[in-house]
Structure formats: C-alpha cells, structure tokens
Amino acid sequence: MRTIRFSLLCFILFLTQNVLAQQPVTLSIFNESTAIPYDRLFSTPIHPGVQIGTEFNWKESRHFRLYPSISVGYMFHRKLFQGLYANLELGFDYKTSFGLNLKSKIGLGYLRTFSTQQEFQFEDGEYKSRSDKGNSRLMPSFTTGLGYRLNQKENNSSEIYILYQSWLEYPYSPGFIPLMAHTNLHLGLRFYPFEKNEQ
C-alpha cells in the first residue's frame, strides 16, 4: 500500500514538474442568465458562477491558435437552479501583434442541475418533500470574446479575457419547453502556476 502511495506521489510530482508545467490554468467568474443569445450583453440580477480549467496546445502559428480546453464550474441562478458542469471545448484565437486576442470556442458539456428550492415529489398519491438528486443536461455552447496577453512576446503569456458564452440546456422540460437558452459573461485569467524556472 505504501509503495502504491509513494508511486502515486512520484507520478503527481512528475506530472507537476513536466507535463503540467506547460499547462495553463484558466479561472473565471461569470454572470449566468436565461436569455436569447446576443439579445443583451449583461443582465441583472447577477447569477454568479465560477469556472476553472486548462487548455492544451494543438496548432499554433504567429497569428492563429487552435486548442482544446476542459473546464469544470458551478453556477447559482436564484429561485431557479444551481448547476455543476464539466465542459469540453475547441478554441480558436486570432492573435494580433499588439497583444489582443480575438477568441471563439465551440463546446459540449455535461451539466447537473439542482433546485434552489424545496422540492415536492408526487409519490403514492401524495406530495412528499424530497432531497434533490439533480437532473442531467447536455450543454452545447458557442463562445466569443476578447483576450489580452500580458506579455505580448511570449506564447505562454498570461492572458486576461472576457468571454460571452451562449449555451443551451437540453433537455429542459420534455413535452413542455424542449430546451432553454442561457448566456454566461465570463471575466477570467489564464496563467501558468506550474511553470518551471528556466534560469
């Protein structure tokens, strides 16, 4: 058992020092809303969310970057739902020479929604208060936005970004409302916490 634990520790250290060393972390806070995409940029009340993830390099040239990314997140929509999700996206950035990135992504995620209110389930002819086991949803998404590389000359530069993510919640209410449109407005940072000191 000790050997296994030691091996696992060594593996994590190796990963941190070598593979993860090249991996950026993306961290964003966002405002979720039920909305028709591009109807409005920002809406109130604020329904807060937080997302953390990473990106992988696939193809990159002087002006273009194509990259898969994965993320997990949580959002809280008062009076309607709270959700935990995992999302896989394919991103495409156009990099300008002055540090600005034009960003776009398409993605597909798994979302588990939970009620923010007490639930009553009809069982055996009567309603009973019950604990929420959640509902499974798919969340296809399309995202556009802007990023700014803090160190314009480096590929592995930290970047601050603002992203407008449109996504669908499917299924929503079968036979009643087939799907629901949402938008998330993200303010985030991409950074390299595991980067090796090359000096």
Added chain:
Amino acid sequence: MMKKILQLIILFLLGACMEKDEVFEASFYECESNDISNNPQYPLANSIDSLAKNFTSRGVPGIMISVRNVEGQYTKSTGKSDLASDIDLKPCNITRVGSTVKTFTAVTILMLQEDGLLNLDEPISKYLSKRVLNGIENAKEATIRQLLNHSSGVHNYIQDNSFQTASLNDLIKEWQPEELLEYSRGRDAYFDIGTDVRYSNTNYILLGLIIEEVTGLPFYHVFEEKIFHPMNLSFTSFAATDPVPDGIIRGYVDLYSNLNLINSTYYSGWDYFSADGGLISNTSDLSLFMEKLFQGEVLSEASLMEMMNWIAPNEQDGNGFETYYGLGIFRIMTDFGPAYLHSGDAIGYFASMVYFPNQKTAISWASNGNYGKLDEIIQSKKTMEGIFKAILK
C-alpha cells in the same frame, strides 16, 4: 474515502444554497363565508366530489370546483393549499386566476361605454399617447373593439422568447405595463387589422391603460368600484393592491414535467400591474360573476349583445374545441351545446370559468399547480369534457 468526503462536501454546498419553504400555521389560511358551504344535499355533490378527487389523485396539489345553477351552488375543494405546511385547501381560499381578468377588463370597458366615456369603434390612438403606441405594429390604427376581440393582430408580448427568458431570469421581478409593452415594440403584427383573430395579452395591457386614461383612476380601482363591490365578489381583488395577500394559497410549478414541484407563489410579478392578468379570486366568486354576467345582471342588454358578437378565427385549432372570439370572452362548442369561457394561468396557478346558457349553469375550477404534466391534467380538452360530462349529464 476521499470520494465520499468530496461527495459530502458537494452535497453540503448544494444544500446550503437551497431555500426551504416557509411553514405556516393553519390559521394563516383560515377563511369564512356563509355562501360557500359544501352542502351535501346539493344534487351534484357526489359527482363534483369525485371529479375533484380525480384531479388530486393524478398529481394536482389542490383543486377547487364551483357550480351554480337553478338548484343552487356548490363548491368542493380537495388537496393542499400549502404542501410544506400540509394544510388542506378550503372552498373559500383565495388563489390566482390569471387571464380570467380579461373578461372583467372587457366588462369594465363596456360599462365605461355605457357611461359615455369611450366608444368601442374609435381608434385607441384617440385615448393613448404616441409614446405608448410607438413601434407596436397595428396599435395606432386598431379600435378598442379590435383589442377586445383580439382582431387587432397586435403581437403578444408573452409569447416573445426574449420576454420568456427575461422573466425566468428574474422570477420575482414586478413588471410595469410599460416594460411589458417593450416586448411588443418592433415586432411584426400577426395579420392586417380585422382580417383574423389571435389571442394577445398586449391588447389587454393597452385596454387597462385606456381605462386609466378615461377615468383618471388605476384600472383595478375601477374594477373594484364597478364590479367587485357591486357584485359582492368578496374574495376578489387585483394583485396591484396587495400582490401576495395573507392567506393566498401557495402555487406550484412542474417545471421539468416530472411531477416534482417547487413553490412559485412569488413568481407572477409580470401580471401584478397590467389588465391582462393579476386577478386574485376563488371559484365561488368566478361562478357568481359568470352567472350574473350572462343572466343580464351586470351589463345592459345592448352591451351584452356586443360582448357576444362572435368572430371565428380563419383556422380552428384542431386539438381544441371549436372556438369563437367575443369581447373578453370565448364561445366554445361542446357536446352540451355552446359555452362561454375564459381561462387563466399565472405561474403556479390555473383557473377556468365557463357558463352554459342552455343549462343556465356556471362552472369554475382552479388549481394551485400548472405547467409540465399538470397542464394536461387540469386544462386539456379531455379534462374539460370530463368536467362538463360529470356536471351536465
């Protein structure tokens, strides 16, 4: 072990963000009326009792049914007024009855015409400013009558996707009429004025503003003066004066179509201040209103005839009853002959009021649950046929 700890942490965090329903004492829902009693001697009592129980056995949280005819009146309630507090629904409890208010709005407009304050065949631009009507296609040219019978073609704000998502985004927002009208501005009209009929809530927001313009009073005060008080509708009020009055039964929505309900009592803010919804009442008052209206005790004979000048839509909905549009009322063709009807939804509530002229019978029913699977149970054609058959057979 770590997996279990993680699961527990997640469940704790999710649980911490969940609101529990308020729990009330039974006295909170106490109500009294000498007129509303479950008189077991009423000839239809057994049929109505079975009907009500059938609703709750299929998942309706609470239901009240009232019948008035030459043999008297009877109201049956069954189920719960509040699931968290486990309190039985009473026949005199108050509930939201949504768009049934449109019949009250139409009756008020007809009364104001009788008073000489307006004329149904004048364009609404005579009464409402350009600022109000700007950008709402067909509105400037439409007459009051065309708003009343939905032949104006004006876009229905409530069917606008932007409005629907915006109302879900802020479920407890209290919307003003001007904000709701914004969702009909810049939208295409459904058809040229007078060439067809199509239900539009926007028509009735505008009618509420006309009532205010010609009387100088909030439209719901005019309802009180002209209808609620004279007709002794003691359980009826409009939401604007007290949006969630003490004792109103809790409303529930089956949002995900799985008979898993959440409390939506505070979610109907889009119809608190406009004349297309927002009525609070009970089935006893609704049946009384319908009986008096169609037995000629409310409007002059000429006004009632105008109200019942029926227009057929160019195409009937194949799934529903054959339907004709009057002024704030519909005529449907049933197995028991014609019936005059209006129904209404609020979020978590449904009500319907029907009058059968041949049988001189008024029937109303209301539930404190809707959407999802509940809609099929409480308001489908099959459900309505079952109610009519049980009472009129």
